[in-house]
Amino acid sequence: MAEKKAVKEITSMEEDFAQWYTDVVVKAELTGYTSVKGFMVLKPAGYAIWELIQKQLDAKFKETGVENVYLPLLIPEGLLQKEKDHVEGFAPEVAWVTHGGLNQLQERLCVRPTSETLFCDFYQKDIQSYRDLPKVYNQWCSVVRWEKETRPFLRSREFLWQEGHTAHATAEEAEERTVQMLNVYADFCENVLAIPVVKGQKTDKEKFAGAVSTYTIEALMHDGKALQSGTSHNFGDGFAKAFGVQFTDKDNTLKHVHQTSWGVTTRLIGAVIMVHGDDNGLKLPPRIAPTQVCIVPIMQKKEGVLDKAFELKEKLGKVARVKVDDTDKSPGFKFAECEMRGIPVRVEVGPRDIENNQAVLVRRDTAEKITVSLDEIESKVSELLETIQKNMLVAAREHRDSHTYKAENWEEFKDVIANKPGFVKAMWCGDVECENKIKEETTATSRCMPFEQEEISDKCVCCGKPAKKMVYWGKAY
Amino acid sequence: MAEKKAVKEITSMEEDFAQWYTDVVVKAELTGYTSVKGFMVLKPAGYAIWELIQKQLDAKFKETGVENVYLPLLIPEGLLQKEKDHVEGFAPEVAWVTHGGLNQLQERLCVRPTSETLFCDFYQKDIQSYRDLPKVYNQWCSVVRWEKETRPFLRSREFLWQEGHTAHATAEEAEERTVQMLNVYADFCENVLAIPVVKGQKTDKEKFAGAVSTYTIEALMHDGKALQSGTSHNFGDGFAKAFGVQFTDKDNTLKHVHQTSWGVTTRLIGAVIMVHGDDNGLKLPPRIAPTQVCIVPIMQKKEGVLDKAFELKEKLGKVARVKVDDTDKSPGFKFAECEMRGIPVRVEVGPRDIENNQAVLVRRDTAEKITVSLDEIESKVSELLETIQKNMLVAAREHRDSHTYKAENWEEFKDVIANKPGFVKAMWCGDVECENKIKEETTATSRCMPFEQEEISDKCVCCGKPAKKMVYWGKAY
Known part of the structure; x- marks a missing residue:
């Protein structure tokens, strides 16, 4: 088992x-390195997850009438x-382009x-009449933000997204559209990524630059920190007025x-790692697992074993994304690799199994053998695979709910934030000064004002004045 | 028919x-405008074609073992x-990024x-041993080249591609891989885009910067000009030596x-427009047509007509990508729009048709009514749809073959280039000076040395010295 240990040498979560x-x-080979500081490389195992996210989310978008387009990478400063x-x-x-070819540009362009x-x-330019509305466009692309501290998937100078x-x-x-898309995201997180989320509205302090209102889905990671996982913004007509986007309505x-x-x-992808992973590595929900089943032949040099493994691959290929690991590594090493890569089901098949017309299925989520x-x-x-997904x-x-706390007053609040990693539900007066104080004294931020409001008390947890909203608070990535 | 004329007001090809x-x-709504000079906007009708190209080509890549990855947008100057x-x-x-956020960068980065x-x-960084080979990676992304003259799809400062x-x-x-991928491209052009291509090798003058050899597929547009439609480069170990990409082989x-x-x-997409289009607009091969069938209800206000149209949509939706045009435009206008957008099949259904349990199919490629x-x-x-594709x-x-000429000597060559738009097959001594002279005097360039060589004469068409290769020449985009 020395080899098994080798692939497993990762720091424990706790x-x-x-x-x-x-x-x-690194060990699940999701990302790689280049000399471009702060930028991410998605290796095949990482990019394949993104492709599965893209494919399923894009289909959901299109069901609601979304059309894809592509707009320029660079934006003139003006x-x-x-x-x-x-x-x-x-x-x-932002990153600024100042030279095109050998010449300095008259106007800078930002990426x-x-x-x-x-x-x-x-x-x-494109909208004239009510007949041209609505426009429901989306693009899949990368964007650049000049972050100082970077971490793979969570914060990097370039990331892939859809907008x-x-x-x-x-x-x-x-x-209606703003809320509809937030619901698409929430359903996607739950049904595809197996991540439960809290849906709600951002406070004015936390909303998007230029938005009237920002809605968000907030997920809780294994370490009790929150991750903002998707946002949907209503701009009202603010941008339209700034850019003169007008149309002639039916009333002329x-x-x-x-x-x-x-x-x-x-x-x-960072959320998937931090919600589901364990000390054996990644744990992928079947719907976004590039390989859902890995077949590991036991005593593969014995006649008939590899043949049976590939026969099984053919068979299972009809219901799942399947690979056979026929490398010359030991079975123990292969098991550890399957676990590290988060493959939902491992199939073990050896001479004795073949004799008995059977195989052993091993679940990544529970380690159960069947x-x-x-x-x-x-x-x-x-x-x-369905069972594992669910x-x-x-x-x-369960993890999220057992790490969601309530605080009725300032002492309770500080105590929970300091000692119990997780979400804290607490009332708020609506004043940005209380938000600022909470952040300064506890490093927790308002994650959202959930659509499902509860009345935990009638006073602001910070200042004691009459409360307006129940807020989810937490330390966040 | 005034309305029909309105949508059709495009310049004639001739x-x-x-x-x-x-x-x-513009009229087929493939691209749109922004204030970003030289950059392209892909509107839904244009981007949907790219999505269909991507999907089918990506599946072909993966059949040959290609894995997708994503690398940074920016490259340090060093x-x-x-x-x-x-x-x-x-x-x-290239476009240069010199500032990140509010600070000037120590080293410039190019897009x-x-x-x-x-x-x-x-x-x-990633390759150590022969066990890590081969790496067969691909990425779908956009790239930027600071072109002076730009035209939608053909030449713009940013374009989408796979590399x-x-x-x-x-x-x-x-x-082997270089040739394999050229063949994937050639098959894709013929089977999916319905564009025949000439496969061959670029001359040293025309090959890619840093390549040992560049293979190309060359297509002929309706106006007789050539379009380089895909390239595959063999770098030998030149880049590996420059970057120190080494591995320990089996022999240690x-x-x-x-x-x-x-x-x-x-x-x-530019090739598809210029190979297949006509004076009525775009003509899309069914395999990349976002809408393959448009149902136009005739006298749609009569009871039962719209119902029947949507019933047909439901039915045909099982075998094709179908839309119903139930807007309040006239049928003639809708016909013209279907043609402009290149939709392969139009289905007309009105009260008389319904009475007779029939519909009329109209082919975009031949205008035939069935x-x-x-x-x-x-x-x-x-x-x-299969018939139209073929x-x-x-x-x-037929168009390509009837616009491919031979020239045995310099006079013939100049005459053909000047008077007969198309490919010219002619012998070449292998000397770059002849290539230069041909370009200067005729504006034609060597498109490729085709894999399928013919001996048109034994002398170079330019200098008369002994010929080494038969070359396809032509004016090109």
């Missing part, structure tokens, strides 16, 4: 969660500056940190459109 | 091919400069014009890897 995270990302709050939010963290300004510029940008004739329709008057934007990023007849292995594996969501929800 | 091209791109020929080829046309240098940097980058233990394996000695790269771009029974419309449409390739091949 000992050092941050180091555990880095170890998993365009970025048209909306005041937006430029203040983004200017300090898009997000594309609201470009979509406005485009819509201003939806819509334009509507009425405020109601824009609000000129009106400004109402806009939204919404996005999720490769950060979701002996099945080869006659019904297809249906068993298919069912097992079980992982249940486990994640 | 009158002004360049203007016709621009008109089609990295770009490591391979001498490569930097000379690209430095004059990737292509990613050979990044892959080398990555492989240098494959592989590393192998032997020169033979690298050469340290060796340099052999590398390849290969790419196709959104330019393919009356079919509603009982067998699914199979008829399905067959028709017929479009046949038509394109």
Whole structure:
């Protein structure tokens, strides 16, 4: 078992969660290195997860009428500056192109940190009449933000994402779309990533630069820290006014459109790692596992074993994404590798199994071993993948719920934040000064004002004044 | 028919091919405008074609063992400069990032014009042993090249593409992969885009900066000009030596890897427009048509007509990508729009048709009208799409072949180039001076030395010295 140990040499979660995270990302071969500081390399195992996220999310988008487009990578400085709050939010963290070829540019261009300004510029030219509305566009691309501290998937100078940008004739329709897309994200996280999320609204302090309101889904990581996992913004007609995006309505008057934007990023992969992973490595929900089943032949040099393994691959290939590990590594090493890479089901098949017309299925989520007849292995594996998918969501929800606390007053609040990693539900007066004080004294931030409100008390947990909203608070990535 | 005329107001191909091209791109709503000079916007109709290209090509790649990855958008100047020929080829046309956030960078970064240098940097860190080989990686992304003159799809400052980058233990394996991927491209062009191509090798003058050999597929546009449609490069171990990409081989000695790269771009959409289009607009091969069938209800206000149209949509949706045009435009206007957008099959259904349990199918490629029974419309449409796909390739091949000429001597050559737009097959001595002279005096360039050689004469068409290769020459985009 010395070899098994070798692949497993990662820091334990309890000992050092941050180091555990880095170890998993490297040992599961999700990311790689180049000399470009602060930038991420997605290796095949990491990119394949993103492809599965993309494919399933894109299909959901299209069901709601979303169309994909592609807009320029670079934004002229003048365009970025048209909306005041937006430029203040983004200017300090963009990369500037100053030279094209051998010549200095007359106007600097920034590498898009997000594309609201470009979509406005485009819509201003493309929208004339109510007949041109709504525009429900999305693009899959990368964006650049000049972060100082970077961590794979969680914060890097470039990340992959999708950004939806819509334009509507009425405020109601824009609000409806904002909430609709947040629900698409929440359902996707639960059903595909097996991550339960809290849906709610950001406070003014935490909302997106230029938005009237920002909705968010917040997930809880294994270490009790929160991760903002997706956001959906309602811009009202603020951007439309700044960019002059107008249309002639049915009543023949000129009106400004109402806009939204919404996005999720490769950060979701970070969430999957930190919600589901354990000391053996990554644990992937079947729906985003590039390899769902790994067949490990036992005593593979014995006649018939490899043949049987590939026969099983053929069979299981109809219901799952399957690989055979026929390398010359030891079975123990292969088991550890399957675990490290988070493959949901391992199938072990050796001479004795073949004799008995059976194979052993090993679950990554529970380590349970199940002996099945080869006659019904297809249906068993298919069912097992469904079971694992569901079980992982249940486990994640239990962890989240058992790490969600309430605090009625300031002492309780400080105590929970200091000693019990997790979400803290507490009342808030609506004043930014209380938010600031909480952040300064505890490093916790307001994660969201959940759509599902509860009345924990009638006083602000910080200042004791009458409370307006129940807020989820927490330390966050 | 005034309305029909309105949507059709495009310049005729014969009158002004360049203007016709621009008109089609705009009227078919493939691209849009922003204030970012020289950059392209892909609107839904244009991007959906790219999505279908991506999906089908990506599946073909994966069948040959390709894995997708993602590398950084920006390249440090020092990295770009490591391979001498490569930097000379690209430095004059890259965009430079000089500031990140509020600070000037210590080293400039260029927006990737292509990613050979990044892959080398990555492989240098990631490859140690023969066990790590081959690496057969690809990425889908955009690249930036600071072009002076731009045209949608054909030449713009940013374009979408895929770039494959592989590393192998032997020169033979690298050469095999280079040719393999060229064949994937050629098959894709013929079977999916219905565009016949000439496969061959670029001359030294025309090859990629840093390559040992460049293979290309060359297509002929309707106006008789050539379009380089995809390239595959064998780098030998030149890049590996410049970047120190080494591995320990089975014999325990340290060796340099052999590398390849290969790419196709959104330019393919330009090829589809210019090979298949006509004075009524775009003509899309069914396999890349986002909408393959458009149902136009006739007298749609009559009871039962719209119901029948949507019933047909439901039915045909099983075998094709279908839309119903139930807007309040006139049928004539809708017909013209279907044509402009290149939709392969239009289905007309009105009260009389319903009475007779029939519908009329109209082919975009031949304008033929076919009356079919509603009982067998699914199979008829399905067959028709196949027929159109094949017929479009046949038509394109006929056009290409009838515009491919031979020239045995200099007078003939100049005459053909001046008077007969198309490919010219002619012998070449292998000397770059003849290539230069041909370009200067005729503006034609060597497109490729085709794999299928013919002996047209034994003398170079330019200098009369002994010929080494038969070359396809032509004016090119």
